[in-house]
Amino acid sequence: MSVTVRRAIPEDVPFLVGLVTHEDVAPYFAGVRATTEEEVAGQVARSLAEPEDYGVMVFAVEGERAGTATWERVNRRSEIASVGAFAVDPAFRGRRLGDEAARVLQRHLIREVGLHRLQLEIYAFNERALAHAERAGWVREGVRRKAYRRGDEWVDGVLFGLVAEDLDR
Numbered sequence: 001m002s003v004t005v006r007r008a009i010p011e012d013v014p015f016l017v018g019l020v021t022h023e024d025v026a027p028y029f030a031g032v033r034a035t036t037e038e039e040v041a042g043q044v045a046r047s048l049a050e051p052e053d054y055g056v057m058v059f060a061v062e063g064e065r066a067g068t069a070t071w072e073r074v075n076r077r078s079e080i081a082s083v084g085a086f087a088v089d090p091a092f093r094g095r096r097l098g099d100e101a102a103r104v105l106q107r108h109l110i111r112e113v114g115l116h117r118l119q120l121e122i123y124a125f126n127e128r129a130l131a132h133a134e135r136a137g138w139v140r141e142g143v144r145r146k147a148y149r150r151g152d153e154w155v156d157g158v159l160f161g162l163v164a165e166d167l168d169r
Helices: 010-020 037-049 097-112 127-135
Strands: 003-007 054-061 064-075 080-088 117-123 139-150 153-163
Touching: 003 097, 010 037, 010 054, 010 064, 010 080, 037 054, 054 097, 064 097, 080 097, 097 117, 097 127, 097 153, 117 127, 117 139
Parallel strands: 080 117
Antiparallel strands: 003 054, 054 064, 064 080, 117 153, 139 153
């Protein structure tokens, strides 16, 4: 299975909206996530306008869209980016596509964009995403205790990081 990662274009907006609003995906995203065509189109436009600082990415398998992730440079001096909104279309689950897509994105951001460090935060209740992160090479760095309100309760955020040296393990 060959996974490619590319920057989203306006024609991807309906796919992205369908993915982030899918009933098996939406509960795991932050409450402030873009979900309308207008909001997602705005993110895609920003990604195209700021290619060194922000990205809405699409994962594909044999040319077919299969998932997405975003990234944003959060520290220019230290070359740090936060990665988030990682989602695989439920139709592609169970094939470890997400693991390969994450590794392709990591290599792209560190080796091609030139970032030094990537960071990621996952809700502690999202066991599938936590297992995926570790399989994909992310290094667990800590927990942000009771950091986020989800409905009527506070939930933890699990912090992960990755630097160039981690790619070679």
